[in-house]
Amino acid sequence: MQEFLELLGNVVPSLLQGTVVTLQLAAVSLALGVAIGLPAGLGRVYGPRWLQRVIGVYITVFQGTPLLIQLFMVYYGLPDVGITFSRFAAAYLTLGLNSGAYQAEYLRGALQSVGEGQMTAARAIGMSKGQAIRSIILPQALRLVLPTWSNEAIAMLKYTAVVFLIAVPDLMGQAKIMAAKYFAPIAIYMIVAVFYLVLVGIAYLILRQVERRAQIPGLTGEVE
Amino acid sequence: MDILQNLLTTLEFIIQGLWITVWVTVVALVVGLVFGVLTALMRVYGNRFWRQVATVYSVVIRAVPVVVIIFILFFVIAEYVNLSPFLAGSLALGFASGAYQSEIFRGALQAVPAGQMTAARAIGMSKVQAIWSIVLPQALRLALPAWGNEATLVLKDSTLVFVVGVPEILRRTQQVSARTNEPFIAFGAAMLLYLGLTLLTTQFLGWVERRYRLQM
Amino acid sequence: MTTDPILRLENVHKSFGETHVLKGVSLTIQPRDVVVLVGPSGTGKSTLLRCINLLSPPTQGKIWLEEQEITAPGVNQDKVRQRIGMVFQDFNLFTHLTALGNVMVGLTRVRKMNKKEAYDLAMLELDRVGLVDRADHYPAQLSGGQKQRVAIARALGMDPHVMLFDEPTSALDPELTGEVLEVMQQLGQEGMTMMVVSHEMGFARRVASRIVFMEGGYIVEEGPPDQMFDAPRNERTREFLNKISSFEDNGQGE
Ligand SMILES: Nc1ncnc2c1ncn2[C@@H]1O[C@H](COP(=O)(O)OP(=O)(O)OP(=O)(O)O)[C@@H](O)[C@H]1O
Numbered sequence: 022m023q024e025f026l027e028l029l030g031n032v033v034p035s036l037l038q039g040t041v042v043t044l045q046l047a048a049v050s051l052a053l054g055v056a057i058g059l060p061a062g063l064g065r066v067y068g069p070r071w072l073q074r075v076i077g078v079y080i081t082v083f084q085g086t087p088l089l090i091q092l093f094m095v096y097y098g099l100p101d102v103g104i105t106f107s108r109f110a111a112a113y114l115t116l117g118l119n120s121g122a123y124q125a126e127y128l129r130g131a132l133q134s135v136g137e138g139q140m141t142a143a144r145a146i147g148m149s150k151g152q153a154i155r156s157i158i159l160p161q162a163l164r165l166v167l168p169t170w171s172n173e174a175i176a177m178l179k180y181t182a183v184v185f186l187i188a189v190p191d192l193m194g195q196a197k198i199m200a201a202k203y204f205a206p207i208a209i210y211m212i213v214a215v216f217y218l219v220l221v222g223i224a225y226l227i228l229r230q231v232e233r234r235a236q237i238p239g240l241t242g243e244v245e
Numbered sequence: 246m247d248i249l250q251n252l253l254t255t256l257e258f259i260i261q262g263l264w265i266t267v268w269v270t271v272v273a274l275v276v277g278l279v280f281g282v283l284t285a286l287m288r289v290y291g292n293r294f295w296r297q298v299a300t301v302y303s304v305v306i307r308a309v310p311v312v313v314i315i316f317i318l319f320f321v322i323a324e325y326v327n328l329s330p331f332l333a334g335s336l337a338l339g340f341a342s343g344a345y346q347s348e349i350f351r352g353a354l355q356a357v358p359a360g361q362m363t364a365a366r367a368i369g370m371s372k373v374q375a376i377w378s379i380v381l382p383q384a385l386r387l388a389l390p391a392w393g394n395e396a397t398l399v400l401k402d403s404t405l406v407f408v409v410g411v412p413e414i415l416r417r418t419q420q421v422s423a424r425t426n427e428p429f430i431a432f433g434a435a436m437l438l439y440l441g442l443t444l445l446t447t448q449f450l451g452w453v454e455r456r457y458r459l460q461m
Numbered sequence: 462m463t464t465d466p467i468l469r470l471e472n473v474h475k476s477f478g479e480t481h482v483l484k485g486v487s488l489t490i491q492p493r494d495v496v497v498l499v500g501p502s503g504t505g506k507s508t509l510l511r512c513i514n515l516l517s518p519p520t521q522g523k524i525w526l527e528e529q530e531i532t533a534p535g536v537n538q539d540k541v542r543q544r545i546g547m548v549f550q551d552f553n554l555f556t557h558l559t560a561l562g563n564v565m566v567g568l569t570r571v572r573k574m575n576k577k578e579a580y581d582l583a584m585l586e587l588d589r590v591g592l593v594d595r596a597d598h599y600p601a602q603l604s605g606g607q608k609q610r611v612a613i614a615r616a617l618g619m620d621p622h623v624m625l626f627d628e629p630t631s632a633l634d635p636e637l638t639g640e641v642l643e644v645m646q647q648l649g650q651e652g653m654t655m656m657v658v659s660h661e662m663g664f665a666r667r668v669a670s671r672i673v674f675m676e677g678g679y680i681v682e683e684g685p686p687d688q689m690f691d692a693p694r695n696e697r698t699r700e701f702l703n704k705i706s707s708f709e710d711n712g713q714g715e
């Protein structure tokens with residue numbers, strides 16, 4: 022026990038540093054994912070045919086291949102053709118592009134599940150197609166997609182754990198360094214697991230609150 | 246074509262990792278299926294104690310990144326038994342997948358109408374008999390779409406066992422990239438290969454789903 | 462009367478691919494007219510309304526709204542739709558907005574009013590349909606009849622010159638149709654020009670200035686209610702109106 026507490030005292034400061042990096046990664050990648058996924062989802066549904074195709078290919082590639090290979094492609098592969106990124110840039114870019122593909126696909130589903138009558142009614146009061154999308158369809162689709170997006174946010178928190186493989190010093194990266202330094206891999210990875218558990222737990226609680234706020238009163242699916 | 250030639254030799258080398266990837270995925274899915282179904286049954290039909298054990302397993306494991314689980318189990322297993330990286334990695338991946346599958350099968354079990362159980366008991370089946378031969382077969386079919394999704398996730402997550410040294414697609418790719426010094430082509434080939442693999446899997450699962458769909 | 466017509470259709474055709482739905486419809490509507498459009502299912506009544514407000518423009522023929530030919534190339538269709546209100550069978554209220562929000566969104570986004578103006582006008586329109594006290598309710602919290610009245614208020618907010626109603630009460634429980642029909646009758650008395658697809662024959666007799674009977678993509682016969690109900694010239698008109706009227710007498714109507 023004494024030994025364990027000592028270990029804990031030794032590793033926790035580094036792990037906390039790693040936690041900050043992990044949170045940063047998750048937040049920036051998610052934001053990037055929204056910035057990509059929102060227009061991509063809209064383009065997939067309402068864009069011209071060619072754009073729908075292009076976005077379709079983007080989604081297929083990023084959903085059809087493992088995140089880790091995408092990460093290595095960006096960090097090790099692209100410099101080969103003259104495009105070089107720092108570790109962090111590669112991590113942000115890969116996670117953001119990956120998340121963007123999933124978010125676009127979720128948004129497409131949500132946009133398509135908003136009833137056709139909503140568009141008709143909006144056009145009937147004289148809105149242009151763009152106006153109708155902006156002020157009628159999108160607000161509803163965003164509410165529909167929110168639970169899925171918050172799952173994605175939690176998934177993203179966990180996905181960030183692969184970036185230590187390109188030596189980004191996130192929580193997992195720090196863990197690897199500490200495990201080597203103190204020769205106690207099992208204990209240290211267990212501690213790290215607890216860290217993730219707490220992070221995910223907190224994220225979950227926050228997102229549940231957000232979801233509850235965004236509920237449309239009277240509609241079913243209420244979580245009480 | 247130089248690049249095409251390159252791509253082909255690279256692919257040829259990587260493809261040897263393909264079978265390992267497929268096997269890791271299959272073993273992990275089967276292990277996950279066992280864990281998933283068992284814990285789902287515990288959560289739906291078990292007493293308080295088993296219910297809590299199974300719930301903690303599913304909730305905790307799902308809150309931790311798969312790669313962390315793999316590391317922990319790999320080192321734990323290595324401490325006590327002498328397993329190959331392949332087996333240790335697949336088991337760990339399966340243990341993680343089980344937590345997700347538990348969630349899937351729990352939902353499916355609960356989606357089978359209560360009347361099915363009642364009717365089975367009414368013709369004299371024991372509870373276990375009713376679960377085994379009436380409820381579970383229906384639940385498994387209801388779970389198919391979500392399970393298929395999990396299968397493609399495991400297929401992609403199987404790259405993670407690369408961290409414990411299993412020579413699957415990604416590891417082979419890294420090797421060939423180091424040897425040819427053409428990482429772009431190497432990782433490009435790996436992406437293409439995976440793309441083919443996931444598309445094939447999705448097609449196959451779609452076919453299975455259509456075939457075994459429950460007419461309710 | 463020799464006023465200028467408010468709406469004029471000239472030989473309107475509408476096809477969906479191979480299906481020829483409207484096969485040459487001509488119709489003239491005067492200001493303050495309340496036209497009730499009846500006909501068997503699948504005849505093209507909804508299609509005709511959607512042609513008029515250009516939600517799905519005619520494939521052939523011309524339509525004038527007041528002095529403007531709205532089927533002419535280059536016409537701003539969004540502007541046209543602002544002048545034609547439409548009420549749907551299944552309400553199509555905007556799910557994410559309150560009753561008030563449903564009325565306001567067109568005022569702020571389309572008519573570009575400021576919040577205050579829009580709020581005042583929207584409350585006025587809700588008052589017209591008797592729903593001021595439901596202003597803060599979301600569609601999912603309203604009854605069918607209330608939803609339809611909000612939909613009417615939403616359309617009225619755009620200050621339409623003509624209102625189109627596509628079976629506004631047929632998705633409602635019988636006990637809720639009355640409140641909607643009342644609002645519509647009130648509108649008619651205030652002088653709103655209306656075109657109503659409905660099989661509420663009591664309403665048609667009381668409120669309509671004209672009944673139009675459509676079948677198979679054509680207008681078969683039109684005339685004032687008395688004539689159409691009591692002395693139709695066409696055998697099909699008689700059969701159809703008899704059938705739906707007796708259906709109503711058997712307790713299905715108001
Ligand atoms: N978008 C469309 N594409 C293809 N066919 C259509 C479309 N809209 C309507 N139709 C067809 O046009 C015909 C007339 O439909 P419409 O909805 O106008 O009839 P209606 O008179 O309103 O009938 P109801 O009383 O059932 O509402 C139907 O045969 C219908 O299938």
Ligand SMILES: [Mg+2]
Binds near residue numbers: 506507508627
């Ligand atoms: Mg209709």
